[in-house]
Amino acid sequence: MASSATDTVAQAVTETRHQPAGQIGKTKVIGWREQIILPEFGSTHLDAKIDTGARTSALHAVDLAAEIRNGEEWVSFHVPYLGEQRSVRHSAKIFDRRKIRNTSGIAQVRYVIKTTLVLGVRQWQIEVSLADREKMKHDIILGRTAVRDQGLLVDPAKSYLAGAPVSDAPGKPPWRP
Incomplete structure (x- = not known):
């Protein structure tokens, strides 16, 4: 029986060696940081840190202001693009408010929105909290719920x-495999 298990492992290793680079079976291998696009917020590439230790994703956003539009809660905010001298005002429907621990372990109540994420040639919807990440190196962290069930x-x-993320135009979905 031990040789059967050994044979299975050896076969898996052999099959993996014949996969394209960055691919294990149907699973796509990504790095701990990747370039992404959030099309609803423009076509600017963001440098994302993939943080499987964080449950919820967090986007650097400042000057948050909640408002009611047609009976629904919305939040407007500035996204200051790190390393650049510009900031763009955006707004999104509030999906949730969650108590999330910051990097210091202090619980904060944050707005959570839904948006489209483009990573390579793939795109899908994610939930992302809005937080002031000015002192952090990355514009956005992608938590484990954002990458779960994506074959990554x-x-x-x-x-x-x-x-590089593939997107034809801001807000226009890229090709999907």
Whole structure:
């Protein structure tokens, strides 16, 4: 019986060696940081940190203001693009308010919105909290719920394995595999 298990592992290793780079079976391997696009917020590439230790994703946003539009709660905010001298005002429907621990372990109530994420040639909807990440290195962190069920495996020793995000125009979905 032990040789059967050994044979199974050996077969899996052999099959993995014949996969395209960045691919294990149907699983896409991504790095611990990747370039992404959030099309609803423009076509600017954001440098994302994939943080499987964080449950919820967080986008750097400041000057948050909640308002009621047609009976629904919305939040408007500025997204200051790190490393650049510009900030763009956006708004989104509030999906939820959640108590989330910041990097210091202090619980904060944050607005959570839904948006489209483009990573390489893939796109899907994610939930992202809005937080002041000015002192952080990355514009956005992608938590484990954002990458769960997407057929992705994070290689913590590599960066930028997914390739540049593919989007034809802001707000227009890219090609899907």
